[in-house]
Amino acid sequence: MTTIPFGPRRDDDALMAKVAELPKDVAPSRDLWPGIAARLGEERRATASRGMGWPAALAAGLLVASVSALLTWGLVRESRTPPDAEVLAGGTVAPADIRPVSYGANSALGADQLAARDALLAEFQARVARLAPETRESVLANLAIIQKAADEIDAALARDPASGLLNELLVGTYQQELQLYSKVVTARDGTTRRT
Amino acid sequence: MRAETESERVARARGGDAGAFESLYREHVGRVYGLCLRMTGQPAAAEDLTQDTFVSAWKSLPGYEGRSSFSTWLHRIAVNAVLATRRSPRGRNxxxxxxxxxxxxxxxxxxxxxxxxxxxxxxxxxxxxxxxxxxxxxxxxxxxxxxxxxxxxxxxxxxxxxxxxxxxxxxxxxxxxxxxx
Known part of the structure; x- marks a missing residue:
């Protein structure tokens, strides 16, 4: 019986075994740490300056209504009857069923950022649960768009964890989520005053 | 005294401890440089890319959750850096x-x-x-x-x-x- 050779040739195996034996570590010709340390210092200074600007950025994120994902909801809301009617219409959704955006394993969002979001969450959930079904649907659709964006960015970050652009985009989705919460919560306050 | 584990050093580096990060650099620089050198074939470019890799890793550490080993995660950043450089004019040598x-x-x-x-x-x-x-x-x-x-x-x-x-x-x-x- 003739045996048909299958898989790599024996000399290939020997060659690849030699390849596998090559040293994994190669020492650079000079110490690269001083250059890295200098750049980390610059990075830390930049981060500190971004950190000082963070409350302002957050406030801007809460106030500026220029997010396309929120446009639909905004238009629907503007064309509706006065907000009082929305509140009176009641709803059948339990606040706990309205889930916040879940940021994936590759997210660099800090605990303080998520805590800021969670501080608004309960009020947002309660308000959304009481909205008229049509408005509620629109709000939840916008939340789903933000979730989808967060998921896509997280998947991309898994492939390219060091991408500054992707990390910025992720922060952008987080700000959109905060904007949505803020608008919904603020709308309730307006309703109360308008009676 | 018990030697600090790599994951403990990673955790300290995530908290902004540059000393812990330097220790991780000392441990991994040979492999990262070896990878960059072999992928580019150019020692000077490989040194630049090694530095870029560790700076990127420092920036991305808050997002590192230990799903893959630190070494694999670092290598992924290094490969990305090499591929990005190849697409740039600097890498077309x-x-x-x-x-x-x-x-x-x-x-x-x-x-x-x-x-x-x-x-x-x-x-x-x-x-x-x-x-x-x-x-x-x-x-x-x-x-x-x-x-x-x-x-x-x-x-x-x-x-x-x-x-x-x-x-x-x-x-x-x-x-x-x-x-x-």
């Missing part, structure tokens, strides 16, 4: 010519692996076309599976296997040429 099979054969620039490079096999790997060289480095030297290497390089698993097959053929030929000279 490679001579390209066409082989008998019509495919591009790339020979690294003159200073890539000098005559003092002790291992003929290493020099032969340095003359492989880029795609074949990448898979030999990641799969052959650093032991990543085809799936892992494909994920790092952003190509299909089948492409990795085909590149490895081609690399084996070319390496055999070049090692024979080395032996004949």
């Amino acid at each position: 490679e001579t390209s010519l066409t082989g008998e099979d019509g495919n591009d054969m790339e020979l690294v620039a003159e200073d890539a692996m000098d005559e003092a490079t002790p291992i003929d096999l290493e020099r032969a790997i340095g003359t492989l076309p880029t795609g074949a060289r990448d898979i030999v480095v990641l799969h052959g030297i650093y032991g990543y599976s085809h799936e892992e290497a494909a994920g790092m390089l952003g190509v299909a698993v089948g492409t990795c296997k085909a590149q490895l097959h081609r690399a084996r053929q070319l390496l055999r030929e070049r090692m024979r040429m080395e032996a004949a000279t």
Whole structure:
């Protein structure tokens, strides 16, 4: 019986075994740490300056209504009857069923950022649960768009964890989520005053 | 006193401890530089890319959750840095010519692996076309599976296997040429 050779040739195996034996570590010709340390210092200074600007950025994120994902909801809301009617219409959704955006394993969002979001969450959930079904649907659709964006960015970050652009985009989705919460919560306050 | 584990040092570095990060650098720089050197064939570029890799890692540490080993995570950043550089004008310092099979054969620039490079096999790997060289480095030297290497390089698993097959053929030929000279 003739045996048909299958898989790599024996000399290939020997060659690849030699390849596998090559040293994994190669020492650079000079110490690269001083250059890295200098750049980390610059990075830390930049981060500190971004950190000082963070409350302002957050406030801007809460106030500026220029997010396309929120446009639909905004238009629907503007064309509706006065907000009082929305509140009176009641709803059948339990606040706990309205889930916040879940940021994936590759997210660099800090605990303080998520805590800021969670501080608004309960009020947002309660308000959304009481909205008229049509408005509620629109709000939840916008939340789903933000979730989808967060998921896509997280998947991309898994492939390219060091991408500054992707990390910025992720922060952008987080700000959109905060904007949505803020608008919904603020709308309730307006309703109360308008009676 | 118990020596600090790598994950403990990673946790401290995530908290902004540059000393812990330097210790991680000392431990991993050889592998990262080796990877960059073999993928680029250019010592100066490999040193720059090694620095870029560690700076990027520092920035991305808050997002590192330990799903893969720190070494794998670092290598992924290094491969990304190499691929990004190849797309930039800075990375196009490679001579390209066409082989008998019509495919591009790339020979690294003159200073890539000098005559003092002790291992003929290493020099032969340095003359492989880029795609074949990448898979030999990641799969052959650093032991990543085809799936892992494909994920790092952003190509299909089948492409990795085909590149490895081609690399084996070319390496055999070049090692024979080395032996004949």
